[in-house]
Structure formats: C-alpha cells, structure tokens
Amino acid sequence: MAQEFWRWKEYNWHDENIQPNGAAITGGVDVGSVSSQAVLLVNGQLYAYSSTRTGSDSPNSSKKAMDWALEGTGLKLEDVKFIVGTGYGRVNVPFANRAITEIACHARGGNFMYGPTVRTILDMGGQDCKAIHCDPVGKVTNFLMNDKCAAGTGRGMEVFADLLSVPIEEIGELSFQVEEEPPPVSSTCVVFAKSEASGLLRKGWPKNKVIAAYCNAMAHRVVTLLERIGVEKDFAITGGIGKNIGVVQRIERELGVTALKAKYDPQIAGALGAALFAKALLEKGK
Amino acid sequence: MKANYGYLDGSGQYFITIDTDHCTTCPHHGCVTGCPKGLFEIIVDDYDDCVSQVNEAARKKVKYECAACKPMANRPPLPCMAACTPGAITHSW
Ligand code: SF4
Ligand code: SF4
Numbered sequence: 340m341a342q343e344f345w346r347w348k349e350y351n352w353h354d355e356n357i358q359p360n361g362a363a364i365t366g367g368v369d370v371g372s373v374s375s376q377a378v379l380l381v382n383g384q385l386y387a388y389s390s391t392r393t394g395s396d397s398p399n400s401s402k403k404a405m406d407w408a409l410e411g412t413g414l415k416l417e418d419v420k421f422i423v424g425t426g427y428g429r430v431n432v433p434f435a436n437r438a439i440t441e442i443a444c445h446a447r448g449g450n451f452m453y454g455p456t457v458r459t460i461l462d463m464g465g466q467d468c469k470a471i472h473c474d475p476v477g478k479v480t481n482f483l484m485n486d487k488c489a490a491g492t493g494r495g496m497e498v499f500a501d502l503l504s505v506p507i508e509e510i511g512e513l514s515f516q517v518e519e520e521p522p523p524v525s526s527t528c529v530v531f532a533k534s535e536a537s538g539l540l541r542k543g544w545p546k547n548k549v550i551a552a553y554c555n556a557m558a559h560r561v562v563t564l565l566e567r568i569g570v571e572k573d574f575a576i577t578g579g580i581g582k583n584i585g586v587v588q589r590i591e592r593e594l595g596v597t598a599l600k601a602k603y604d605p606q607i608a609g610a611l612g613a614a615l616f617a618k619a620l621l622e623k624g625k
Numbered sequence: 626m627k628a629n630y631g632y633l634d635g636s637g638q639y640f641i642t643i644d645t646d647h648c649t650t651c652p653h654h655g656c657v658t659g660c661p662k663g664l665f666e667i668i669v670d671d672y673d674d675c676v677s678q679v680n681e682a683a684r685k686k687v688k689y690e691c692a693a694c695k696p697m698a699n700r701p702p703l704p705c706m707a708a709c710t711p712g713a714i715t716h717s718w
Contacts, residue, residue: 439671440671442671443671443672478626478672479626479671480626480627481626481627481628481629482626482627482628482629483629483630483631483640484629485632485633486632486685563633564633567629567633567638567640567717568627568629616671
C-alpha cells in the first residue's frame with residue numbers, strides 16, 4: 340500500500356495514579372470533521388483521553404473515541420455519569436446527555452489547559468478555524484469561526500503533506516530548514532495553493548522552501564482572521580495545527596505574541612471542555 | 626458575548642456580529658421578523674441564555690443574502706439593524 344503521508348498517529352492515555360472507583364466520572368466527546376477525541380475526568384481531574392480519526396459516520400466515530408479512552412481503565416461506559424458531545428458531529432453522539440458547541444468547549448478546555456490568564460484562543464481544527472476570547476473562568480466573550488474553506492486547517496495541511504510526500508508530523512521542523520524565509524504562497528484556497536505548490540516544485544524550489552511558503556500562508560491567513568476580534572494576552576492555540584511548530588511560530592512572529600505552552604495535547608481541548616461542562620451539569624443535576 | 630457569523634475569503638470579510646448580552650433582555654426579538662431573508666433565529670445558547678443567532682444555512686453566504694439590502698449607492702438603514710432597537714447587530718461590510 341502506498342504511504343499515506345497525511346496519516347497522523349491515533350493514541351490513548353490514562354493516568355495510572357488516579358483511582359476512579361467510586362468517584363464522579365464525567366466525559367466529553369469531540370467529533371470533529373477530521374479527528375475525534377474523548378476525555379474522562381475523575382472528580383474534575385484529567386484521567387484519560389483518546390484521539391482517533393473520524394470515520395464516515397459520527398455515532399461510530401464518537402463510540403470509537405470513547406471506547407478507546409476507556410480502554411485499560413477498567414471502566415465501562417455506564418460508569419461515566421454525564422457525557423457532553425461537541426464538535427460538528429455533536430448532535431450525533433448517541434450516548435451523550437447534552438450537546439454543546441465547540442466554541443464554548445474550546446474556551447472552557449483552553450481555560451483548564453492554559454490557566455485563567457488565557458484570553459484569546461485560536462482553535463485550528465480539521466476543517467475550520469475559530470478565534471475565541473474568554474474570561475477568567477473560560478466563558479466565551481467574543482468569537483468568530485471560519486469554516487468556508489480549508490485554508491488554515493488540519494485538512495489543508497493533510498492535503499499538502501500528501502502532495503509533497505512528507506509525513507505530516509515532520510512538516511513543522513522541515514519548514515525551518517530553509518536558507519531564507521520565502522514569501523507565502525499567494526493562494527489561500529487549498530485547491531489553488533496545491534496547484535501553486537506543484538508549480539513551485541516544477542520550477543525547482545526545494546520541498547522545504549515550498550513547505551515554508553505554505554506554513555507562512557497558513558499563518559498569515561489565520562492572523563487576518565484573529566485580527567478581526569483582536570488578540571488579548573494571554574494567547575493560546577488549540578487543535579491539531581497547534582502541534583505544528585512551522586505554523587505556530589510563524590503566527591507568533593506575525594502577531595508579536597508568544598503562545599502559551601500546553602500542559603496536554605492541544606488537540607483534546609474541545610473534548611476536555613465538554614467533559615468540564617459535563618461535570619458542572621452533573622453537579623447542577625441537569 | 627459578541628458572536629460573529631460569516632466568513633473571510635479572497636474577496637473580503639463578511640461578518641454579522643450580534644452582541645448577545647442585549648438579547649437576554651430584548652423585549653421583542655425584532656431581528657427575526659425584521660430581516661426579509663429570515664437570517665436570524667432565537668436559540669438557547671450554551672450558557673442557557675435566550676439569544677439571537679444567524680442561522681447555520683446562511684452563514685457561508687451572508688454576502689449574497691444581504692446583497693439586496695446593500696445597494697452600492699444611497700444605502701438605506703439595514704432592516705435588521707433598524708429592527709434591533711437594543712443595537713446588538715453590526716455588519717463588517
Ligand atoms: S432584536 Fe437585537 S437584541 Fe433583540 S434578540 Fe434580535 S439581535 Fe438580540
Ligand atoms: S442586511 Fe438585510 S438580509 Fe442581511 S441580515 Fe440585515 S436585514 Fe437580513
């Protein structure tokens with residue numbers, strides 16, 4: 340089988356030092372267009388999570404993510420007292436008690452991951468980009484979302500990884516292995532950027548230079564989006580692209596602001612926020 | 626909360642902003658009937674507040690949906706903004 344350069348690693352994790360028996364367990368499931376995550380909290384503490392690829396239907400993808408988060412914990416789905424679904428597939432999570440938008444969940448999850456000083460969260464998701472302002476408790480005060488095109492999104496980066504035959508996890512590092520920073524590719528649309536990149540390769544540009552130009556374009560695109568609501572410090576980036584230093588460092592450079600470093604995988608922020616909402620709703624008896 | 630609905634593309638930025646803090650005490654929800662294209666709907670948001678939002682189907686085409694209300698010259702007040710007496714609605718273009 341041909342190598343799939345876009346394919347990122349699916350994984351799960353749980354904290355062996357936490358004993359979940361008898362505790363209040365809540366969960367969050369984020370069914371995104373490209374990836375799905377599930378998070379379990381034990382008395383509000385992060386206990387387990389998983390990150391998987393979203394399949395062709397949301398109910399199965401949510402189940403796969405939750406089953407994988409539960410794996411090895413000794414817990415069953417029935418042990419999770421309240422579950423919130425989020426992401427574009429949130430209304431199709433069959434075992435969720437409530438659906439909450441990914442905007443609210445990313446703000447809440449970002450607040451947990453980065454602390455109460457975070458005021459601006461940029462979520463670079465699979466097929467959309469969200470700029471969010473939140474208050475010290477992680478409540479949204481201002482947001483905008485761009486899901487009209489895949490530029491600046493995980494899916495856009497996957498398309499690019501395949502085009503250049505470069506494993507997606509290596510793109511960030513490679514983008515800095517250039518003699519000088521090239522100008523951004525001029526197209527912001529993934530389809531046009533793809534043909535523009537092919538043209539640059541044919542012209543003899545080294546792969547790393549094309550990657551740098553694409554990361555630069557992606558960074559510039561989301562900065563334009565962020566400028567619409569403004570960047571209040573502290574600033575953080577969530578979502579899969581939050582792990583791509585080629586894009587993150589270029590965003591930081593263009594904004595003149597350093598993003599906070601995450602204590603956990605920034606891709607779980609939505610599911611984590613959903614699990615925190617689940618905890619609050621369980622306590623409220625809703 | 627300021628909720629921005631719309632998009633940014635190669636031709637510009639097209640966002641309708643609703644300051645939903647005004648919606649929670651709004652006596653009439655005038656945006657719903659005031660917009661001839663029916664772009665607004667009242668929902669219960671994630672914080673259990675009753676607020677207005679731009680419906681999902683319209684969000685990716687607001688530039689075109691609103692075109693009739695925005696002639697190039699002699700633009701009249703936008704019906705949505707006129708109907709929203711608390712002043713919660715603004716447009717970016
Ligand atoms: S009329 Fe204005 S304040 Fe009232 S619900 Fe609509 S947008 Fe909100
Ligand atoms: S400009 Fe016209 S179509 Fe657009 S939201 Fe306002 S009233 Fe509706």
